[in-house]
Every structure is written in C-alpha cells, then in structure tokens.
Amino acid sequence: MRSWWRDPSGDESTPALAPVAEPLVETAADSASDDPRGWFARLRAGLSKSSTALTDGINQIFLRRRLDAAALDELEELLIASDMGVGVAGEVVENLRRTRFGQEVTPDEIRGALAAEVAKLVEPVQKPLRFDPAKRPFVILVVGVNGSGKTTTIGKLAQQYRAGGRRVVLAAGDTYRAAAIEQLQIWGDRTGCPVVVRGQGADAAGLAYDALVEARAMQADLLLIDTAGRLHNKADLMAELQKLVRSLKKLDPAAPHAVLLVLDATVGQNAHQQAETFRQMVGVTGIVMTKLDGTAKGGVLVSLAEKYGIPIHLIGIGEGADDLRPFEAYSFSRSLVGLER
Numbered sequence: 001m002r003s004w005w006r007d008p009s010g011d012e013s014t015p016a017l018a019p020v021a022e023p024l025v026e027t028a029a030d031s032a033s034d035d036p037r038g039w040f041a042r043l044r045a046g047l048s049k050s051s052t053a054l055t056d057g058i059n060q061i062f063l064r065r066r067l068d069a070a071a072l073d074e075l076e077e078l079l080i081a082s083d084m085g086v087g088v089a090g091e092v093v094e095n096l097r098r099t100r101f102g103q104e105v106t107p108d109e110i111r112g113a114l115a116a117e118v119a120k121l122v123e124p125v126q127k128p129l130r131f132d133p134a135k136r137p138f139v140i141l142v143v144g145v146n147g148s149g150k151t152t153t154i155g156k157l158a159q160q161y162r163a164g165g166r167r168v169v170l171a172a173g174d175t176y177r178a179a180a181i182e183q184l185q186i187w188g189d190r191t192g193c194p195v196v197v198r199g200q201g202a203d204a205a206g207l208a209y210d211a212l213v214e215a216r217a218m219q220a221d222l223l224l225i226d227t228a229g230r231l232h233n234k235a236d237l238m239a240e241l242q243k244l245v246r247s248l249k250k251l252d253p254a255a256p257h258a259v260l261l262v263l264d265a266t267v268g269q270n271a272h273q274q275a276e277t278f279r280q281m282v283g284v285t286g287i288v289m290t291k292l293d294g295t296a297k298g299g300v301l302v303s304l305a306e307k308y309g310i311p312i313h314l315i316g317i318g319e320g321a322d323d324l325r326p327f328e329a330y331s332f333s334r335s336l337v338g339l340e341r
C-alpha cells in the first residue's frame with residue numbers, strides 16, 4: 001500500500017502542523033479559482049430540484065400581482081412544502097408583510113428577500129469543521145442512520161485531508177456488515193490511508209480502541225471512525241455507540257473530539273427525528289448534510305438550523321470527493337432559491 005507510515009521519507013515531506021486550529025478543508029471561495037465550473041455553479045445545479053420547486057411556485061403566486069393577504073398565504077404554504085419548517089415560513093412571510101404589503105413585487109424580488117431571510121437564519125450554524133493539531137490524533141466519530149452517507153463522507157474527507165498533507169487513519173467501526181468494511185477499505189486504498197479492520201461481527205468498541213492505539217503509533221493527525229447505521233434495534237445501536245465512546249475515553253478522556261452526524265437531505269423532515277435521536281445517544285458536535293443534489297427537500301437544512309442550532313460543517317452535492325464542501329450560508333441560500341451569485 002502507498003501509505004505514509006511505511007515510507008521512511010514520508011515524514012519529511014509532510015508539512016508541519018499549524019499551531020492553531022484550522023479548517024479541515026478549504027472554503028469554496030478559496031478554491032473557486034481553480035475549479036473551472038466553480039463551486040457556486042455546481043451547488044446551484046445540485047440544488048436545482050429544490051430551487052425549481054420554489055421558483056415555479058413563486059412565479060405562479062407573484063406574476064403581475066400585489067403582495068396581498070392571499071399571496072402571502074400561498075407563499076407560506078409553498079415554503080412549508082419546501083421543508084423549511086412552519087416557523088421559518090411564518091417568519092419570512094411576516095417580514096414581507098411588514099415591509100412590502102400592498103406593493104407591486106416581482107418574483108425576483110421575492111426570491112431575493114427569501115434568500116436574505118434564509119441566509120440570516122442559517123448564518124449562525126455556518127461553522128467549518130476545525131481540528132486542534134494539539135490533539136493528535138484528532139478523533140472524529142461519524143454517526144448517522146444507514147444509507148445517510150457516512151462511509152462516503154469519510155472517504156471524501158480522507159481524500160481532502162490527504163491532499164492537504166495530513167496523516168489520516170480510518171477505522172471500519174461498522175462491523176455489522178462485511179460490505180461496509182470492504183467499502184471503507186476501498187476508500188483507504190484510493191486515498192492511501194491505512195484502515196483498521198476487524199472481522200464482521202467484531203466488537204466495534206474494541207476496534208475503535210485498537211484504532212486509536214494504532215493511529216497514535218503511526219503519529220496520525222486524524223482518526224476517522226465509521227459506525228453502523230442500524231443494528232437490531234435502536235437500543236442496541238445506542239449501547240454500541242456509547243460503549244465505543246467509553247472505550248475511546250479510556251485512552252483519551254477528550255475523545256472523540258468531534259462527533260459528526262451525517263444526515264441525508266432526501267429524507268426531509270425525518271432529519272429532525274434523526275438529529276434528536278443521535279443527539280441523545282452520543283451527543284453531536286456538527287452536521288454533514290448529504291445528497292442535497294438529489295432532492296427538492298433542501299429546505300430542511302434551514303429548519304434544522306433554526307431548531308437545533310447545531311453547527312452545519314459540510315454539505316454534499318454528489319458522490320465525488322470534491323462534492324463535499326464547507327457549508328456557507330450565502331451561497332446556499334442564493335442557490336436554494338435559484339439566484340445567480
């Protein structure tokens with residue numbers, strides 16, 4: 001394997017760690033210049049199912065029409081249907097009622113106002129995933145229901161960190177399914193990251209413990225731990241995750257340093273229940289929202305932000321490593337309503 005810890009010259013070529021916490025992955029703005037299509041354009045294309053539903057609805061309501069009570073009611077219904085949540089829909093409509101009632105408004109003005117409202121609501125949760133280089137390895141536990149995108153997200157992160165010269169170890173903590181272990185190994189091979197593996201059915205907590213020991217011995221910067229999304233039942237899953245966390249704490253009381261909840265945007269409002277459940281089970285320090293490209297329910301990110309205030313670190317708009325980027329309030333809100341940059 002082309003892994004760094006077997007290469008004696010690898011040590012020298014690895015950049016020194018910065019003394020302060022720094023973003024794990026660069027922001028979209030940093031990399032826009034070397035991305036021919038641009039992240040904003042891709043985000044806009046990815047969110048097109050969500051934005052088309054909103055744009056069509058707004059066009060229908062506001063074409064050659066004053067902002068009257070009936071129009072505001074229709075807009076509120078449209079926003080609720082877009083998964084933004086009842087509270088958010090009410091706030092947006094109330095603001096428009098206060099500022100523009102009785103005036104002629106164009107669909108574009110409504111979209112602009114909507115984008116501004118959404119940006120205001122989601123700005124507080126725009127927090128890039130940062131790691132503290134003093135915690136070595138920085139341990140990231142990745143949780144979420146089955147199929148939400150945990151393993152893929154770990155693969156994408158591994159690729160991005162490796163590109164940034166970081167030493168990354170992966171732990172195949174989803175010991176429930178053999179295919180899950182293989183899937184992580186494929187990402188490990190692809191990204192040149194060692195993967196700590198035990199057989200199917202092995203104790204996930206024991207594996208996580210061993211992985212931290214190995215990652216320390218390898219002087220890794222980061223340890224990314226995959227987990228099962230489903231066991232026989234919820235109580236089993238909770239017991240397993242809690243045991244896993246306890247076993248990490250035996251080695252490092254501060255570990256895991258981050259618990260990422262991966263949420264699939266296509267499930268819409270069900271994401272709320274998942275956030276609630278995992279928050280209670282293991283605590284969640286940040287959210288990764290995947291599959292915003294495949295759904296008209298992208299608005300759910302807004303209602304989640306409003307309800308829980310949990311940092312939203314990253315969003316996924318496709319299956320490639322480059323399709324996972326830091327969440328940015330401005331580009332997200334403009335894209336969600338189909339506006340140009």
Ligand SMILES: Nc1nc2c(ncn2[C@@H]2O[C@H](COP(=O)(O)OP(=O)(O)OP(=O)(O)O)[C@@H](O)[C@H]2O)c(=O)[nH]1
Binds near residue numbers: 230262291292294319
């Ligand atoms: N379109 C799209 N697909 C994604 C995205 N993220 C993940 N996927 C796909 O979603 C599917 C499930 O992803 P996994 O990473 O296997 O999900 P998981 O949470 O590990 O699932 P389990 O191991 O079953 O718990 C895969 O086919 C991924 O390629 C995304 O942002 N956009």
Ligand SMILES: [Mg+2]
Binds near residue numbers: 151174180
């Ligand atoms: Mg998986």
